[in-house]
Amino acid sequence: MAAASPLPRWAPTPSTSLPLWRRWVDGGATPDAQQAPGVMMTGRWSSFFRAVFPCTRGRDDADDSRISRPASGAGAGAAAAFDGVDVLPPAARAAAAHVVVVDDPGPGIFLTWEDVRVTVAAGARTRGAPPASILDGISGHARAGEVLAIMGPSGCGKTTLLDTLAGRLGAEMNQTGVILINGRQQKLAFGTSAYVTQDNVLMSTLSVREAVYYSAHLQLPDTMPSPEKRAHAERVIREMGLGDAMDTRIGGRISRGISGGQRKRVSICVEMLTRPRLLFLDEPTSGLDSAASYHVMSHIARVAARESMTVIAAVHQPSGDVFDLFHRLCLLAYGRTVFFGTVSDATEFFILSGFPCPHLRNPSDHFLRTINKDFDEETAESSNAKRRTAAEATDILTNAYQSSNYSEKTADQIVEMKGTGGAPFRRKEQASFSTKLLVLTKRSFINMHRDIGYYWMRLGIYMGIGLCIGTIFYQVGYTYSSIQTRCEVIMYTTALLTFMAIGGFPSFVEDIKVFRRERLSGHYGVVEFVVSNTLSAGPYLAFIAVLPGAMLYYLTGLTAGAGHLAYFVATLCMCTLLVESMMMIVAVVVPDFLMGIIVGAGVQGVMMLNGGFFRLPKELPKPVWRYPCYYISFHKYAVQGFYKNEFLGLSFPSDQLVDPNATVSGLQVLDKLQVEMGYSKWVNLAILFGMMVIYRTIFFAIVKDSIDPQFLLAASPPAATACPLPCRRRRRRNISSSREPSSRPHPPSCGRPTAEPPRRPPLPLSLHSIIS
Numbered sequence: 001m002a003a004a005s006p007l008p009r010w011a012p013t014p015s016t017s018l019p020l021w022r023r024w025v026d027g028g029a030t031p032d033a034q035q036a037p038g039v040m041m042t043g044r045w046s047s048f049f050r051a052v053f054p055c056t057r058g059r060d061d062a063d064d065s066r067i068s069r070p071a072s073g074a075g076a077g078a079a080a081a082f083d084g085v086d087v088l089p090p091a092a093r094a095a096a097a098h099v100v101v102v103d104d105p106g107p108g109i110f111l112t113w114e115d116v117r118v119t120v121a122a123g124a125r126t127r128g129a130p131p132a133s134i135l136d137g138i139s140g141h142a143r144a145g146e147v148l149a150i151m152g153p154s155g156c157g158k159t160t161l162l163d164t165l166a167g168r169l170g171a172e173m174n175q176t177g178v179i180l181i182n183g184r185q186q187k188l189a190f191g192t193s194a195y196v197t198q199d200n201v202l203m204s205t206l207s208v209r210e211a212v213y214y215s216a217h218l219q220l221p222d223t224m225p226s227p228e229k230r231a232h233a234e235r236v237i238r239e240m241g242l243g244d245a246m247d248t249r250i251g252g253r254i255s256r257g258i259s260g261g262q263r264k265r266v267s268i269c270v271e272m273l274t275r276p277r278l279l280f281l282d283e284p285t286s287g288l289d290s291a292a293s294y295h296v297m298s299h300i301a302r303v304a305a306r307e308s309m310t311v312i313a314a315v316h317q318p319s320g321d322v323f324d325l326f327h328r329l330c331l332l333a334y335g336r337t338v339f340f341g342t343v344s345d346a347t348e349f350f351i352l353s354g355f356p357c358p359h360l361r362n363p364s365d366h367f368l369r370t371i372n373k374d375f376d377e378e379t380a381e382s383s384n385a386k387r388r389t390a391a392e393a394t395d396i397l398t399n400a401y402q403s404s405n406y407s408e409k410t411a412d413q414i415v416e417m418k419g420t421g422g423a424p425f426r427r428k429e430q431a432s433f434s435t436k437l438l439v440l441t442k443r444s445f446i447n448m449h450r451d452i453g454y455y456w457m458r459l460g461i462y463m464g465i466g467l468c469i470g471t472i473f474y475q476v477g478y479t480y481s482s483i484q485t486r487c488e489v490i491m492y493t494t495a496l497l498t499f500m501a502i503g504g505f506p507s508f509v510e511d512i513k514v515f516r517r518e519r520l521s522g523h524y525g526v527v528e529f530v531v532s533n534t535l536s537a538g539p540y541l542a543f544i545a546v547l548p549g550a551m552l553y554y555l556t557g558l559t560a561g562a563g564h565l566a567y568f569v570a571t572l573c574m575c576t577l578l579v580e581s582m583m584m585i586v587a588v589v590v591p592d593f594l595m596g597i598i599v600g601a602g603v604q605g606v607m608m609l610n611g612g613f614f615r616l617p618k619e620l621p622k623p624v625w626r627y628p629c630y631y632i633s634f635h636k637y638a639v640q641g642f643y644k645n646e647f648l649g650l651s652f653p654s655d656q657l658v659d660p661n662a663t664v665s666g667l668q669v670l671d672k673l674q675v676e677m678g679y680s681k682w683v684n685l686a687i688l689f690g691m692m693v694i695y696r697t698i699f700f701a702i703v704k705d706s707i708d709p710q711f712l713l714a715a716s717p718p719a720a721t722a723c724p725l726p727c728r729r730r731r732r733r734n735i736s737s738s739r740e741p742s743s744r745p746h747p748p749s750c751g752r753p754t755a756e757p758p759r760r761p762p763l764p765l766s767l768h769s770i771i772s
């Protein structure tokens, strides 16, 4: 095992410098895997068998194939290199020779799901709509070293199935069914699985190289030297055909960068960095031309075979070449299974069901065309010929599949795979807290610098407004009327500068999206995000508070003195930080940026109104407005702190009309303004700081609760070991298959040659609840 090695796992170990085949021979399965009952042969044995018996290579397994069959274990790539078929192209081979083995392959992931049903809660789609079924009794499996394609017409539930298997269903979805990893319910440890989502959420200001490189730093352990991380990141980028776009910015809201297809490939790069054991891909080829699609998918299939990775990909419209790369197909139509099995069986199933693929047509095109009923009406109008509609064809196929040998075969394979066993997956070594903090702070600092909408535009506007205030209220002086003028300058500055903090909201929403994706993948935690965001924003906030603040302070002639000026800009800075913290909460609760701006502006408007300026504190209606709004409004503490800073120690001539010789002290002014004088201005500043901490803590709690990643190893007990052979016969067969299930005797370990293998009762299960 890698852990036993005296060298760090990421160090260039002797095995990585060996030829490719030696590394598989030296790699091998974990002792757990070797000892576990019913475990398939992987690692060195798989490689060995595949090397010695190259004829065992092939994607289609026989009906009675054991999951221990070496065709799909780690080392398939090695076998490919041996038997001369499907050899890696020279460039890929050169790259593969440098692939750093992240962890020993172990048994790999054998994922099974039975009778998965997903319904969307009432009213989730449209108001008043009843609960709707999205997935209806889906069963299947995905095995190590193979690529399973989930296909079907748009809206059939591909993404929902991926989300269900990955434990990412939203709260509005209800789910039942049994989902097991190697026969047990277990959480997916960090680095075990990765999910490439349909919407490529990336930091738009970074270049391709930077995006992957920072991600490598976040995901890979500290024991791996930085130059190696950089080299690994670049290698992964080149593997995805992005060598030429390496230094191009990703682009997004403001500037155009790489193309949509390239963005998709960058997303795949980021998730492939740690070579996960289970990879979910949602539309990996969307936006790619056929050559790029083939390149990307063949690379993924190669890595899957080589590193015993389980790949589940929802694919829209694969070309013939890409379709040939898939080992298994899960064909869905409107939430039901049309077919599950090997690609060659799919063609056979369609023939036997009366829907043969026309000559020269791509089978995947044929399957999708047959079951897409979205255009039935239009087709019926434009065609006089009497032929089956897609709706009828879908019904025929789904019913035929349910009672066919193919579904029985799938059920039998699920039973076999549930006996896989093996130790729970270990959490992969990750970067330390301090490394993540450093990398995130640096990345965020660069992003804030490059995204003009984050702070620079605000700085420009603040400078402009500061100049306006400074010239309009130029040198307010120390007359009686200057008391009111000073109050107005203070109130306007506080309100406007903090209100304008919502200007950075769109940029922040994008940050939150990236954070959500990375957090769900377990790259780092909420603490790292919050602290790094605060650290990186600090210098900019100081900048945008100090420059305009100092300018308008000087121009308006507020109370002179370095201490007064320092307090003024420090409070401005704290207010901006506080409003940003508030907007962070809004961004996770209301992820749409337009709605977020409206909500944020509304909340600030109410706070401002109750800050004790527009209506003096004692005049505020007690219920709601005074208690609690006045006390939770940060404007109260900011404005009162400013007042104390401004008026304490000053005295003004009294109103000429009342008594020309009298003076008004600053304390009297504060009394008139109903400022709470029981504590100093520094306490006001401390309260603002405390409020900022509270806001960030609330953000932390919300995120912790709502965005929970799927790492941390489970301690759930292994499932009862099932007999690895099919013990069950199905009722009836409408469709005969060319391959009949095996009638091999059950092994002695089974103990029940004729009885049914132990089956778990279908638990009302939410993988999400297990995972989180």
Ligand SMILES: Nc1ncnc2c1ncn2[C@@H]1O[C@H](COP(=O)(O)OP(=O)(O)OP(=O)(O)O)[C@@H](O)[C@H]1O
Pocket (backbone or CB within 6 Å): 120, 124, 125, 134, 152, 153, 154, 155, 156, 157, 158, 159, 160, 161, 170, 172, 314, 316
């Ligand atoms: N969170 C949700 N709330 C309400 N309805 C949803 C939700 N997620 C999915 N659906 C509905 O479930 C159905 C299946 O959606 P899903 O995204 O899984 O389909 P898909 O096959 O991946 O589609 P496409 O190929 O177009 O991406 C759709 O009708 C969609 O409207």
